[in-house]
Amino acid sequence: MMTGKRLIVSALLLALVQIGFLSWIIAGRAAILRNGTEVLLKVVTVAPRDLLRGDFIYLSSDISRIPVKLIANIPAGQNASHDGPIAVRLKKDADGYWRAVAAWLDKAPAAAGADEVDIVGYIAAGRNLSSDPDATVSPDYGIERFYLPEGEGMAIQNDMRVRPFGIRAAIAKDGTAQIKALMDGDKTLFTEPLY
Amino acid sequence: MAGYSTRVRKDIARWAEAGFIDAATAGLLARDVEENERRSLSFGSILAMMAALLFGAAILIFVAANWEAFPRIARVAMLFAIILGGYVGGAVLKTQRRAAVGEALWIVAAAAFGGSIALIGQMYHLSGDEASAMVTWGAGTALAALALRSSPLTVAAVGIADAWLVLSLVGSFDIFRSLDIPQFFAAASLLLFGLSFWTRSQPARHLIILSLIFYTATLAVDHNTIAVAAALAAVSAGAFAVAVLAPEPVDKILQLGGRLPLHALIGFLTGMAMIQFERIDGGGFAVAAAVTLAGIAASIVLAGRDSRGLRWLAYAGFGLELCLIYAVTMETMLGTAGFFLAAAVILSVLAIAVIRIEKRMNKAPSGKGAAA
Numbered sequence: 252m253m254t255g256k257r258l259i260v261s262a263l264l265l266a267l268v269q270i271g272f273l274s275w276i277i278a279g280r281a282a283i284l285r286n287g288t289e290v291l292l293k294v295v296t297v298a299p300r301d302l303l304r305g306d307f308i309y310l311s312s313d314i315s316r317i318p319v320k321l322i323a324n325i326p327a328g329q330n331a332s333h334d335g336p337i338a339v340r341l342k343k344d345a346d347g348y349w350r351a352v353a354a355w356l357d358k359a360p361a362a363a364g365a366d367e368v369d370i371v372g373y374i375a376a377g378r379n380l381s382s383d384p385d386a387t388v389s390p391d392y393g394i395e396r397f398y399l400p401e402g403e404g405m406a407i408q409n410d411m412r413v414r415p416f417g418i419r420a421a422i423a424k425d426g427t428a429q430i431k432a433l434m435d436g437d438k439t440l441f442t443e444p445l446y
Numbered sequence: 447m448a449g450y451s452t453r454v455r456k457d458i459a460r461w462a463e464a465g466f467i468d469a470a471t472a473g474l475l476a477r478d479v480e481e482n483e484r485r486s487l488s489f490g491s492i493l494a495m496m497a498a499l500l501f502g503a504a505i506l507i508f509v510a511a512n513w514e515a516f517p518r519i520a521r522v523a524m525l526f527a528i529i530l531g532g533y534v535g536g537a538v539l540k541t542q543r544r545a546a547v548g549e550a551l552w553i554v555a556a557a558a559f560g561g562s563i564a565l566i567g568q569m570y571h572l573s574g575d576e577a578s579a580m581v582t583w584g585a586g587t588a589l590a591a592l593a594l595r596s597s598p599l600t601v602a603a604v605g606i607a608d609a610w611l612v613l614s615l616v617g618s619f620d621i622f623r624s625l626d627i628p629q630f631f632a633a634a635s636l637l638l639f640g641l642s643f644w645t646r647s648q649p650a651r652h653l654i655i656l657s658l659i660f661y662t663a664t665l666a667v668d669h670n671t672i673a674v675a676a677a678l679a680a681v682s683a684g685a686f687a688v689a690v691l692a693p694e695p696v697d698k699i700l701q702l703g704g705r706l707p708l709h710a711l712i713g714f715l716t717g718m719a720m721i722q723f724e725r726i727d728g729g730g731f732a733v734a735a736a737v738t739l740a741g742i743a744a745s746i747v748l749a750g751r752d753s754r755g756l757r758w759l760a761y762a763g764f765g766l767e768l769c770l771i772y773a774v775t776m777e778t779m780l781g782t783a784g785f786f787l788a789a790a791v792i793l794s795v796l797a798i799a800v801i802r803i804e805k806r807m808n809k810a811p812s813g814k815g816a817a818a
Contacts (some may be wrong), residue, residue, distance in 0.1 A: 258537045258540060258541055258594065259534060259537040259538060259541065261447055261537070262533040262534045262536065262537035262552075262593070262594060263530075263533070263537075263593060264532050264593065265589065265590055265593040265594065266529050266530040266532075266533040266534060266555070267530075268589070269529055269586055269590075270526050270529055270530065270587075272586070273559075273562045273563070273566060276566050277522070277569075277570075280566070280569075280570040280572075282737050284570075288561070301510070301576055302510070302576050302613075303506060303509070303510060303560070303567070303576050304509070304510055304512075304564045304565075304567050304568040304579075304582075305509070305510035305511055305512045305568065306512065307568075307571075321593075326482075354581050363694055371559035376677060391573060392573075392632045393572060393573045393574070394571065394573065395569050395573040396572070397571075398512060398567075398568040398571055399512065400511075400512045400513065400514050401510075401511045401512055401513070407540075413719045429570060429571075430570070430571040436649030441570075443569070443570070444518070444519075446517045446518070446522070446569075
């Protein structure tokens with residue numbers, strides 16, 4: 252049995268460690284929202300439910316599939332991907348949406364230009380990297396889900412079938428992306444406060 | 447245990463009637479049994495723990511509902527307050543000898559930690575499934591168990607690890623692909639097993655062993671069924687043998703309350719059942735079935751006397767095995783009939799031999815038993 256005072260001190264420290272850990276995650280995410288470069292991505296979706304976080308819509312954007320021919324640095328003879336990061340360079344198109352213009356396995360060789368930004372995603376091992384002209388890879392950027400108040404997922408999903416939706420995302424210097432807002436055409440549906 | 451105390455009270459009454467002990471001793475013994483029973487079984491603490499689990503579930507589903515009437519910053523603040531109040535308040539209560547309520551508050555705090563992780567994931571739309579959030583939650587709960595030396599928190603951490611295993615399996619389920627089995631589970635189980643000695647949590651150890659048997663079974667389904675299942679059965683049989691041959695040293699090390707044979711039998715039956723299902727149409731089913739029956743008989747003879755749970759498990763296993771063999775039918779019905787006949791004859795011979803031995807053993811030490 253631990254002595255009384257020590258137990259209470261342990262409990263206090265434990266609570267502070269756990270709260271500190273959680274606050275650290277929140278602060279990191281809020282920093283991306285505040286300082287990241289903002290991009291607009293076109294999305295389509297389906298709406299399931301998560302046991303812990305509730306209703307969400309899956310977001311599949313223009314950059315969810317990257318043609319293999321965009322990837323500039325595939326080593327000769329490598330036909331399948333390894334588990335690891337992929338840097339995708341985005342550029343704003345005339346219609347306002349950002350689209351992929353180039354991609355590199357691991358890291359981009361040079362910093363993005365003035366009107367460009369690099370987003371970092373992860374690709375799983377074993378994806379087809381052959382020179383097949385239709386081959387694509389599907390990186391995970393960590394912006395594939397949008398959580399909604401209970402019951403609102405279905406309505407948005409139905410609207411998304413008939414007209415284009417988008418997300419505004421903030422991208423940090425290291426390429427980590429964070430959803431900022433869900434857009435119905437030009438109209439902002441949900442804007443995320445920093446906290 | 448209510449069953450034990452009821453039996454002892456009957457025995458005390460019988461001894462008093464037969465004149466072995468006087469009425470005063472009988473009264474003393476009966477009172478002692480009653481007091482010990484109360485100490486070992488507290489319905490209050492069980493209800494407190496159930497209430498804590500309900501609170502925890504309420505917190506989690508409240509977060510999942512993503513109710514907009516509460517600004518999210520208020521939700522975060524509320525969860526942080528529950529974490530702080532739960533851990534510290536529980537510790538204060540524990541030092542005031544209200545351990546049951548204290549432990550229950552700690553469980554609520556651990557649930558609030560899990561709820562906070564989910565809430566942050568929801569706030570910032572973090573992709574990744576429930577399973578990945580659960581790793582963090584389980585680690586935080588294990589840390590809490592370590593810091594507070596709490597048995598219920600250890601069990602909770604094992605429970606979260608189990609939920610994570612199941613969710614990862616369900617999440618990766620695809621008929622056309624092999625399962626994505628989280629190997630990390632085995633490592634996490636070993637760590638939690640070690641933690642359970644520090645927190646003196648026997649229930650956690652039981653749960654971990656059962657989880658590992660389940661985990662091995664999923665491995666067997668995914669990989670080479672026969673090899674993994676045979677290894678499970680063999681290791682279980684070995685554990686059973688060690689537990690029966692050297693019960694005291696084994697229990698001193700593992701501290702399972704003498705229930706290792708029970709776990710070993712569960713592991714053995716699981717492994718053998720998988721081998722038989724795999725071999726239903728192929729050769730070797732008869733051999734596997736014979737080994738299973740022999741194992742069940744051996745477990746009853748070797749360890750059935752000391753454990754009612756083990757006896758019932760062995761009976762249930764025997765019944766299921768009988769149904770399985772009957773349904774599968776080896777080669778021909780005539781062949782199955784022959785197998786049953788042979789097994790029946792062997793068991794009869796064994797029964798006669800064991801009854802003889804038991805009679806002789808009862809005769810020999812009866813004088814010594816009365817003297818001791």
